[in-house]
Every structure is written in C-alpha cells, then in structure tokens.
Amino acid sequence: MDPALRALGEFGLIARIRAAVGPHAEGALRGIGDDAAVLAGGPGPLLATVDMLLEGVHFRREWGRPRDLGWKTLAVNVSDIAAMGGTPLFALLALGVPPAAIGLEEVEAVLGGLQEAAARFGVGLVGGDTCRSASGLVLSLTLLGRAPAAGAVLRSGGRPGDAVWLTGQVGGSAAGLLALERGLRPGAAWPATLPRPEWLGRGEELELRAALELHLRPRPRLAAGQALAGIATAMLDVSDGIASDAGHLSRESGVALRLEAARVPIHPAARVLGRLLARDPLELALQGGEDYELLFTGPADAGPRLAAAVPDLPVTRIGVAEAGEAGVRLRFADGREEPLQVGFDHFRS
C-alpha cells in the first residue's frame, strides 16, 4: 500500500479534499464535514443526476493523466444537466480507492482535475463518501442543478414534424478510445502496436491526438444546452451513441425518427481511425458514444434561431421526427432505409 495514503488515512484524505475545496461553495450553507450537505433552496425545480466511472469498464488507469479522470467524472454529469438546459450547482463524490494499487499523488491528481472542472462549470463540491475499494478505482458523482426558467428540456417533448438536430461532430471520442486501446497515448511517441501507413501524415496524427483529448477530457455543451432551452422540444446528450440515444428520445417522445446518413457530422478523427483500422467512420459516429454533443428536436424552421442562440458551434439538421411507432431509421443517399440498430449495451458487450 502507498505509505503516503496510509499515513494520511481516510479522514486525512477527506480533510485534504475539504481544504482544497475551501470553506463554502456558493449556496452551500454547509458543505463537506457533516452527515449531509445543507443547500439553500431557490426558485424553480431542482435537477439531479448521477454518473459512475469504474476502472476497467469506463477507463483504464494506464491511459494516464489522472487529472483527466477527475475532470471527466464531473464533465459527464455537467453534460446531463446541460441536456436539460439547466445550470449545475452542487456535486457529491463517492470515491472508492484501491490502496494497494494507487498512490496518494494519483488520488490527489484525480481530485485536482475534478476541482478544475468544478471551477470551470461553477460547481461546488459539497459532500461525498470515501472508502477503500477491493478492486479498482470507483468514482460515482452526483450533480445537482437548477432547471431553466422556461422549464427543463425533457426527452419527451419531441413532436411529429420536428426536425432532429445535433451540435458539433460525433465519432471523435470513439476514435480516441480505439486509439487508446491500440496504445496511442497523449504526449507519447507513436506506438509500435498501431500501424503507421504512408498516407498517415502529420495532419492525420494530430486529428487522432485531438480525439484522445475528446475521449479523456470531454467538453460538455453547457452554454449551448442553456441557449437551446426554449427552442428545443426534446433534448439529450450523446453519451451512449446516437443510435442508442436517438432511440431514447424516440421512445420518450412517442415519435419515429428518420436520420439521414449523409447529414451526420462525422468527426475527422473517425475518418482517420476508420481508414487506419478498417472501421466504418459512420458506424463510429452513430454507435461510438461519449461525444457529449446535444441531440435535440425542434421546429423545422428553427435554423436561424439556432444559429443565433449557438453562434460558435455548428448545429446540424440530421433528420426528422414523424408520427408512427417509436424507433429510429437511417436513410442513405441512395434512398435505402434501415432500422438503426443499437450496438452497445453494458450487459451484452
């Protein structure tokens, strides 16, 4: 066991987190240090979400940069609040540490990255639970926020006739994950485990390295989500992949979705990785997940309003919502159509 972690102990670690967080998050009448956090009430409904990252499932520690892991733990939850159009406020962290496998320095780097994201997104860490883990590192984060004045944007508000829109590009995070799994690391030389064909120049390498960042240190679309409240009729973040997430929206809204394959904005890294490892870039874009872009429905003529509301981010119309049985169909440029199958399930893969 790491001697520094052992010397510090569980309560020493909590004291250190508390000192790093500072005495008060805004609106926290009582933060870390009691049985429960005491949080000021406020106008409008509260939002609450939890996302858990497990070592060996969601991440591998040998991918490096523990700060990114802390960042990501908060960021993926911020993405859920963003998808409601809300404002994140307070976080609680349940942290399971395998003391035989991990040192104090690494734990503090994880917490430092979490604090960095908390500062960036205006979140106060107000409580948590710290314990030993018998296996890998466990990070379970609960995020509380405030719904927008116009009301939270649910998954269930999509209507026939709406268009389906997407912020940014997809498939980049999946490309980054596959590159990580094949040995590419941020800041390290090109690995022997990954082919390096003639066509792959400096530009392609930079795209792949940018994709590593997308996967390890995702940027939730918080400002965009807030700006879209009042325009979007239904919204969610692309965490499981468009195939899966569009299915959620379809079922919750009770509409059929038809997506145009040619309109899906594929991240350049997905094209590079696809060519490198003989994978279909469109499949990475639709099945990959963890892009944390926002997928939403809205009035078909909302284009100009969207451009004004989200000026610094491409928003692409990728399909339509129609009356009919819930489900997602994909239409190709040649007019062919097929159901968009879901590729990933935690208990099936």
Place this chain on the structure above:
Amino acid sequence: MDPALRALGEFGLIARIRAAVGPHAEGALRGIGDDAAVLAGGPGPLLATVDMLLEGVHFRREWGRPRDLGWKTLAVNVSDIAAMGGTPLFALLALGVPPAAIGLEEVEAVLGGLQEAAARFGVGLVGGDTCRSASGLVLSLTLLGRAPAAGAVLRSGGRPGDAVWLTGQVGGSAAGLLALERGLRPGAAWPATLPRPEWLGRGEELELRAALELHLRPRPRLAAGQALAGIATAMLDVSDGIASDAGHLSRESGVALRLEAARVPIHPAARVLGRLLARDPLELALQGGEDYELLFTGPADAGPRLAAAVPDLPVTRIGVAEAGEAGVRLRFADGREEPLQVGFDHFRS
C-alpha cells in the same frame, strides 16, 4: 454471464426498475428516464448525502439475502438525513453489476429491498446510473431530503457544558459482523467454524442472531432524529463507531468530550460475542460502527424533554462536553482516564 441479465440488457434493467418504481415519486416532476431528475423545490434548505457500499469491503454476497443489501444501501443514507433532523425525499442509485458473477434474480432482489426501504422511509427513487462492473457489485446511493424547520442539526453546535447522549445500544452490529465473518448465517444452523461452548444457550444464540439482523438490515433512527431537532445542539449517526464519530463531533464543535465507560449502553450481543471470541465488549461498542444510533450533545438538563421527545427508545447520557482542545477521553469507573483512540480507518485497516 447470467442469460436472463444478458437477454434483458442494461436498458431493459432500467425499464424494469422504472416500472417497479411507478410513474411518479411525490414531488418528482420527472423521475427515471431522462438525463436528470426534475424535482419540485420546497421551503427551507435541501439536504444531500451519498454513501457507497462495495462488495468485498462493506459486504460479502455470500452472507446472503440480497434484499437486505438493497435495504441497507438506502437505510444508511436515511440515517445521515436523520442525523440532521431532516426528512428524506429522493434517491438516485448508481449500480455497478458484475454480469459474470451475479444473476438477474439477485439484482432484482437487491432492488426489491431498496424499494422496500424507500417505501418504509417515504423516499422516491428518481434516477440513477446502471453499468457493468469489472469486479464486484457497486451500490452508490445519493439521498436528498429537506432540513427541519428549526434548521439542520449540524455536528458543529456542541457547547461546553452540554451533555453527550446516545440513542439505543451500540456494539450489536459489530458483533453481527464478526459472527458473519465466522460463518453464522440468518436462518442457517450453527456453523462448525464458530465455537459452541456449554454456557451458550438458546438466549445467547438469539442475541447473536438478532445482531446479524442489526448488521444486515440496520434501522435508521429517522423519527428520533426528527424529534431531537430543536433539542440536540450537535448530532451525528454512529456509522464509523463512537470513537471515530465522537471525534468528528468534538472537532467540528471545538469542544473536548469526556465519555464514561460504565455508561456506554452495550448491546447484549456484543457481550455474548465478546465472551465467545475473547473480545472486549466495550471495544466492540466503541469501535465497532454501523450501529446507526444517534450521538448528540444537548443541554445537561434535557433529560425529561428527551424522554418526552423519544418515548419508545432509550436515550443514555454517556458523557459531557467541556471547554478545551478537541478530542475524546474515556473515563473508567476507577477514575482512570485515557484518550479514546480510533480503531478503524478505511486506508489503514
């Protein structure tokens, strides 16, 4: 992998949880099924707490009764809200399932126990996260509640001159844990791994079996906690053990605590187990933890008010708070005094 769990899949399991929970928890404008739960605001501050149970650290699945595990996951969090004098309202569950090791039936029993506790304590399960775990079962529960009108009872309100009080008895859960570790199981015959001396009769066996229940299915002191708000100056629940928890209260309140060894209400099972395995019952009572009784300070003359507020539960005066450096001292009947050391730390044990 369990074929039923595989066939159901991650989203099938979520759908099943959602169906079991029902469409709405009271006050939940939107529960399971969106990016975040949407919860009605209300008067007064909000309470938020999280407690995580990890297989191999907090429990072993071979101890049996997965329903109890679900119950306990919620109950230990209710205990934290109770220790603030509050009312629990909403829960979010992050659930990590090792599909190679656990079947659908067992997962559903865990969730059934959680729902049983939720119904018992008036809590609505409004959200969560479900994923595969590469190692053991992971249960991380966040509980939100409402602070009492008189204000949340913090750990920091203890004052010199206050008495120190404790609800119920302590050491029973630790006795139950040791008996479990030595092979005693609810509803099963006495195991060969545990001695069975002449003096241990039917009465002693029943005490030990009751202690198993205390450990596996703790009963948080919710009504007592609410009744003590307005009387207690500082309060917490005994989860880590009196030695540790009294230390927390002492440090947060900035008072010295002196506890009387002879006044500590030791659970009868701790005496039986102590005799059986040559362990000091007082040590089990002070170091054991997981009793989920309430430890609090209050005016020295509060005895009659306490008896009226908590009529169906013994409340014992076990010490005093004094001016001086934070710390806990234990005084024995012969007048000897020593610092009460903390026996357990997650990263040290």
